[in-house]
Amino acid sequence: MRHFIFVTRAVPAPTLELLQAELPGCQVVVNQQDRNLSRDEILAAARGASGLICTLADPVDRALLQGLSPALRVVATYAVGTNNIDLEAARELNIRVANTPGVLTDATAEIAVGLMLACARRMVEGDAMTRAGRFHGWAPLLHLGRGVYGKTVGILGAGRIGKRVAASMHHGFGCPVLYASRSLHADWESELGARQVPLDDLLRQSDFVSIHCPLTPETRHLLNAQRLALLKPTAVLVNTGRGPVVDEAALVAALRAGRLLAAGFDVYEREPALADGLKDLPNAVLLPHIGSATVETRDEMGRMCAQAVADVLNSREPRHPVA
């Protein structure tokens, strides 16, 4: 049988090579536009597809899955997060769903740590000042930031990426680690000396807070205005998870009022749109959702997507099923 696989964005070559190797003769159509497609556009382009490789920006909701059923047998998402996919609908429609856990842990942790350093030491502001010709020579009071060594790091969400960030900060900068999570993680406590604390205590006590929990109905706006008000005025908040975990308008207001030192964003509540006023804040560092954006990681994520599609279409169990 000649399978048709639709890919919603251009992907690294290893993705397509692996599809051809595992499903010889399959027809692979890749969206060639340099933009994300709407649900209706994906529906139209992927009609008849047995496999779909999507990204975290695609609305893989019930309507899309129903529209592509019964031909569609597998969705492989180019991400570890699956909040954009209706997993319940997929199960009901017998569509397997797989993601790409593990391979983006290091890359995303690098960006989280980088944002913490950039925010605390005001690197982006310093770069802008220097380029603008406003660096007139060394001075004791020039462009002071906050130190990182020995400061307390609070990790929200105790998964793989959170643990890698915690380890980097603990081993690299001697930071004590607090974490907020539904369950106790004995490995965090034995390997990192980390302490599990309630979220509000974590926000009150941490100098750096890094968000790594998945986006679910329970975590949407988990950091609302009331919780943001618990942060120290010298705290740095970094989000490399999912934007809607933070009330972005409330965070803009808190940053503007100096109720925390700075915030580093890799993700946004209404991505790619930014909350009003965010881009004008000097104490915010803004990245375009590049946590996993290294050549090595994106190649491997692509291979994992292709393998998952091939496994299901070759009647094998996918290695990382989420539905």
Ligand code: DGY
């Ligand atoms: C993910 O995989 O969920 C990341 O956000 C992609 O970089």
